[in-house]
Amino acid sequence: MNPTGRGDWAGYGDAAGTTPPPVPGLRFGRVSFVWRPWPVLVTVVLAAGAFLLFCLSIGVGDFPIGLSRVIATVLGRGEAVDEFVVMDLRMPRALAGxxxxxxxxxxxxxxxxxxxxxxxxxxxxxxxxxxxxxxxxxxxxxxxxxxxxxxxxxxxxxxxxxxxxxxxxxxxxxxxxxxxxxxxxxxxxxxxxxxxxxxxxxxxxxxxxxxxxxxxxxxxxxxxxxxxxxxxxxxxxxxxxxxxxxxxxxxxxxxxxxxxxxxxxxxxxxxxxxxxxxxxxxxxxxxxxxxxxxxxxxxxxxxxxxxxxxxxxxxxxxxxxxxxxxxxxxxxxxxxxxxxxxxxxxxxxxxxxxxxxxxxxxxxxxxxxx
Known part of the structure; x- marks a missing residue:
């Protein structure tokens, strides 16, 4: 903790004459973004969790379908029976969620x-x-x-x-x-x-x-x-x-x-x-x-x-x-x-x-x- 007692960044470099390190960011033309690894990681995990629950919701029903078959069907590589159940019967409900x-x-x-x-x-x-x-x-x-x-x-x-x-x-x-x-x-x-x-x-x-x-x-x-x-x-x-x-x-x-x-x-x-x-x-x-x-x-x-x-x-x-x-x-x-x-x-x-x-x-x- 710095001797000023004003937090992590307050007074940083007062004695040494240095400045705080710049916050990493990305710039595309006139639009710039601050790069924060933790929020990005959380967002990716949430997206993966939403997709997993989406697939699990499709697989649940009177005719159970395994997770691997659901993912294959969603990607267009499923069997005809699975495609009918997934795309016509269960996909609208899961997508609505x-x-x-x-x-x-x-x-x-x-x-x-x-x-x-x-x-x-x-x-x-x-x-x-x-x-x-x-x-x-x-x-x-x-x-x-x-x-x-x-x-x-x-x-x-x-x-x-x-x-x-x-x-x-x-x-x-x-x-x-x-x-x-x-x-x-x-x-x-x-x-x-x-x-x-x-x-x-x-x-x-x-x-x-x-x-x-x-x-x-x-x-x-x-x-x-x-x-x-x-x-x-x-x-x-x-x-x-x-x-x-x-x-x-x-x-x-x-x-x-x-x-x-x-x-x-x-x-x-x-x-x-x-x-x-x-x-x-x-x-x-x-x-x-x-x-x-x-x-x-x-x-x-x-x-x-x-x-x-x-x-x-x-x-x-x-x-x-x-x-x-x-x-x-x-x-x-x-x-x-x-x-x-x-x-x-x-x-x-x-x-x-x-x-x-x-x-x-x-x-x-x-x-x-x-």
Whole structure:
């Protein structure tokens, strides 16, 4: 430890007249990256874990398929029987787990970074609640007529519109010459409570057959996924991830404060609005594809931040943790439990205690500061 007692780098070389060694990095034209071996290693391990769980999920079922055969089939070298089971029957469900997990993980990372609050997630901000309320309204009030007219896109489209509308409502209510993280969370909790009340009222007053269908969707499930729904969700998530990646570069100085970001020429209001809009759309697409799966968007960024040792939630690692969490929870719900359960039940069992731990940790920090 240096004699100044100001940390590892503070005062480095004061006596010798030297300067700290440069941080290793990579540069491609005008774009530069800092090279950090540990986060890269963690990201590679998470990607490998997500692919392994993806293959294991495909192999589980009434007709078990070994891991080596699944990988061979995914790479286009499988037998005809395996190819039919893997590609036509099981691949959409497993792929939906990856796509929805990545969407929720990145959405949670963006909202927590913008709000600077670990409790800010699509679940807490009411985005998933709004998507669920509009979808339940479509199912219960129309008595199935609207979904029959709109076909298979009716319920996902209603969830997408509901999530986007709720997210915009929360943003405009929280806007006071800028976005404050604490105010955003409080308004999001209020809007979420209103949406849950509306959903409960719709379920109580609807026909019992419509209630059963809506309730099954509200839990969050990957059952009965099709290539059409998964393909639309995958392309939407891919496009939104590209926009988030582009907007993430000017967002980095905003971690130091809006004044410093403005001094560096960053239009922080516009960047924050674009990122929040992308986060809302990612969450809405995820809900439209698998229902309101709880707590993945809350847990994934915090877990990724601790695994990579980053001060803020990393986007790529958060998406991969979301994919690992959702795919692993679906695999657990199908194999380790006595009966097969929707994936939302398992993620709620994991995320509930994690939320309590975050609240206790935040209270302890506040008590220590005071």
């Amino acid at each position: 990856l796509v929805v997990g990545v969407a929720l993980g990145i959405s949670g990372a963006v909202t927590q970074s913008v709000a600077r609050n670990p409790l800010a997630s699509p679940d807490v901000l009411g985005i998933t609640g709004g998507a669920g309320a509009v979808a339940v309204f479509l199912v219960t009030v129309s008595g199935g007529a609207a979904t029959a007219v709109l076909g298979s896109v009716g319920l996902p489209l209603a969830a997408l519109v509901g999530g986007l509308g709720t997210g915009l409502l929360v943003y405009f209510l929280a806007w006071r010459r800028g976005i404050d993280g604490f105010r955003l969370v409080l308004i999001g909790i209020s809007v979420s409570a209103v949406m849950e009340a509306v959903t409960t009222w719709l379920l109580v007053s609807a026909d019992i057959r419509d209630v059963a269908r809506a309730q099954a969707w509200l839990v969050g499930s990957l059952d009965d996924r099709s290539w059409d729904s998964v393909g639309v969700a995958a392309w939407c998530v891919l496009g939104l991830v590209v926009v988030v990646a582009v907007a993430a570069f000017p967002f980095k100085p905003m971690h130091l404060g809006d004044d410093i970001a403005a001094g560096l020429g960053v239009r922080y209001t516009r960047v924050r609005a674009v990122l929040l809009l992308c986060a809302v759309l990612l969450a809405a697409v995820a809900v439209s594809a698998a229902g309101p799966v709880p707590f993945v968007a809350l847990v994934a960024p915090q877990a990724a931040m601790r695994l990579t040792r980053f001060p803020t939630p990393p986007l790529v690692a958060s998406g991969l943790v979301g994919a690992v969490l959702l795919t692993g929870s679906d695999l657990l719900a199908r194999t380790a439990l006595p009966i097969s359960l929707p994936v939302g039940v398992v993620t709620a069992a994991i995320g509930g205690p994690f939320l309590v731990w975050l609240l206790v940790r935040a209270n302890l920090k506040q008590t220590t500061r005071t």
